Amino acid sequence: MGRHSCCFKQKLRKGLWSPEEDEKLLKHITKYGHGCWSSVPKQAGLQRCGKSCRLRWINYLRPDLKRGTFSQQEENLIIELHSVLGNRWSQIAAQLPGRTDNEIKNLWNSCIKKKLRQRGIDPNTHKPLSEVETGEVNTSISNSSNNNTLSEEAFGGGPNELNLLRAEISKPDVVLTQAHTLSVEDQFSFQASLSFKANTDSTGNNLMTCSGPTKEFFLERFTNSHDNSKTPTTSAPSDSIGYFPLQRLNDGLSDARDSVNQDPTSWFNQNTRNFEMNSEFDSNSMPRMQSPASSSILPSLIDMRHSISLPSLRNPWAGGTNAFHSWKAGNHKHNSSNGDVTTNSNMELQSNCSFAENGTFSWGLEDGKEYKENQNTSVEGETDDSKWSDYLLYTPLLTSGTVQNSAPQSLFSDIKSESQFTIEGSCTSWHQNHHLQQQQQQQQQQLQAQDLYTKDFQKLATAFGQF
DNA sequence: AAGTAATTCAACCGCCCTGGC
DNA sequence: TGCCAGGGCGGTTGAATTACT
Numbered sequence: 084m085g086r087h088s089c090c091f092k093q094k095l096r097k098g099l100w101s102p103e104e105d106e107k108l109l110k111h112i113t114k115y116g117h118g119c120w121s122s123v124p125k126q127a128g129l130q131r132c133g134k135s136c137r138l139r140w141i142n143y144l145r146p147d148l149k150r151g152t153f154s155q156q157e158e159n160l161i162i163e164l165h166s167v168l169g170n171r172w173s174q175i176a177a178q179l180p181g182r183t184d185n186e187i188k189n190l191w192n193s194c195i196k197k198k199l200r201q202r203g204i205d206p207n208t209h210k211p212l213s214e215v216e217t218g219e220v221n222t223s224i225s226n227s228s229n230n231n232t233l234s235e236e237a238f239g240g241g242p243n244e245l246n247l248l249r250a251e252i253s254k255p256d257v258v259l260t261q262a263h264t265l266s267v268e269d270q271f272s273f274q275a276s277l278s279f280k281a282n283t284d285s286t287g288n289n290l291m292t293c294s295g296p297t298k299e300f301f302l303e304r305f306t307n308s309h310d311n312s313k314t315p316t317t318s319a320p321s322d323s324i325g326y327f328p329l330q331r332l333n334d335g336l337s338d339a340r341d342s343v344n345q346d347p348t349s350w351f352n353q354n355t356r357n358f359e360m361n362s363e364f365d366s367n368s369m370p371r372m373q374s375p376a377s378s379s380i381l382p383s384l385i386d387m388r389h390s391i392s393l394p395s396l397r398n399p400w401a402g403g404t405n406a407f408h409s410w411k412a413g414n415h416k417h418n419s420s421n422g423d424v425t426t427n428s429n430m431e432l433q434s435n436c437s438f439a440e441n442g443t444f445s446w447g448l449e450d451g452k453e454y455k456e457n458q459n460t461s462v463e464g465e466t467d468d469s470k471w472s473d474y475l476l477y478t479p480l481l482t483s484g485t486v487q488n489s490a491p492q493s494l495f496s497d498i499k500s501e502s503q504f505t506i507e508g509s510c511t512s513w514h515q516n517h518h519l520q521q522q523q524q525q526q527q528q529q530l531q532a533q534d535l536y537t538k539d540f541q542k543l544a545t546a547f548g549q550f
Numbered sequence: 551a552a553g554t555a556a557t558t559c560a561a562c563c564g565c566c567c568t569g570g571c
Numbered sequence: 572t573g574c575c576a577g578g579g580c581g582g583t584t585g586a587a588t589t590a591c592t
Contacts, residue, residue: 120578121576121577143560172580
C-alpha cells in the first residue's frame, strides 16, 4: 500500500508539539469540542493534521489524564488484563482511568516486559520462559485442543506472573483493586454459561461434559464502550446482562465477599442452588464428568476457571495429586490444608473442579509444587481479591490469540434462558444462617441428594445439551 | 566532566473498519 | 458495489533523558 501521509500531502508540521500549539489546541477543544478531527487544525489555526491533533489531545492534553508513574496496583492490573486481552491496549486502557493506551503500551514494552522476563515469565504467553523456550507452550495448546482432558500446561502450571503478583500482594502497601471482582450479574452470567452435556464414554460410563463461558464473557466485561469497532469479539449477545468497564465489577458484591471471607466455603452453595452438595451426597450417583473433547471448548473451560474464581472459591489450587487436573468430590478444607485428594472423594471428574461436602464447588490447578508451596498461604492469608486476580492472570492460552470466538454467539442467551442457576438473596444473611440451615437441610438432603442431583444434572444436560 | 549505552515516551506510520456517497 | 475520507488501533521510530563507565 502506498504511503499515505496527510501531513506530507499538506506539508504540515510534524514532530513534537510546542507549548503554543498545545495551547491553541486546548483552547479550541475546550471551547468547541473536537467534532471532526480533520477540521480541528484548520479551525484552531494549527499546521497539523487532524490525526496528530487527535493524538495530542488523547495522549497529552485531555484534562482527565492521570500523570505520573504507574502504581504497583495499576501495573498488576495491566498484567492481569494483558493476560486476558493481549495487546489490546485501548481496551486495557479503558480499565485504567486517566491512562492512555499509548502510555500503557510504553510501560508494557519498556518496563513490565522486562520485569516479567526477570521473573522467568514470558510476557507474551504469560507462561514460564522455560516452557516457552522448549516449545511446550505450543504443544500444550495443541495437545489440549485435541485431548479430552486438560493438561497442566493448558492451565499454565509452574511459576509465572502469578507468583510475581503474590509477592506484590504480600506487600502491605499493595491493595488490590476492587476491579478484581465480578458483579453478581456477571457471576450469574458465568454460572448460566456453564454448559453440561451428557455423554457416554467408550466404556459405557456416563459422562458429563462441562464447558463454561467463552473468552467473550471476559472481553465484553473488560471492554469499554469507546471501542466497539475494533473489538475482536462479535457483537454482544442481545440479552447481554452487562457491558461495563471493569471498574464497576465490584458493584453489589462487597457484602457477599465479606461474608465469603468469613466462610469462604459458603458462597457457591448460596448462589448456585443446583450445585449444592452435602456430606452425605453419594457421589456414585453422579454421572462421571469429563472435560470436553471439543477443542473449541478448551478456551471456554479456561475462561470458566477464571470466571469461577469468584469469591466462593477459596482454594482453587486444592485437589488431587494426579497428573491431570481432576474434578473431585471432597472436603474443601482438607484440600486446603494439604492439597491432597480427600478421603471422601470418589467422584472423579476431569477438570479442575471439586464439589465439597459442605457445598463448596471449587476449581483449581492440581499442580505443581510451585503452587503447593503457595497454597498454604493462599488459603490462610490471601484475600479473595487476590484469588480473582490470580485466576484472571492465569490465562496463558487466551493470550495467544488463537482461541478467540470459539463458542457460538448464542451461548449466553440460550443458556441464560434455560439455566437453573440462581442468585438469590444476600450472601451475608445467608451466611449467618448457613449453619442452621445446613443442619436443617442435611437430613432432607440425605434423603434427596441422590435424586436431586440426578435430576439436576439431567436438567442441566437437557438444558445445555443443545450446545 | 565527557562519552556512551540504555531507557523512556511522544509521535508517527500503516492498516483496518465504518459510514457516506 | 466500489470508492473515499475519517476515526481508531497496534506497532514502530527516534529524540530526549537517565544511567553507567
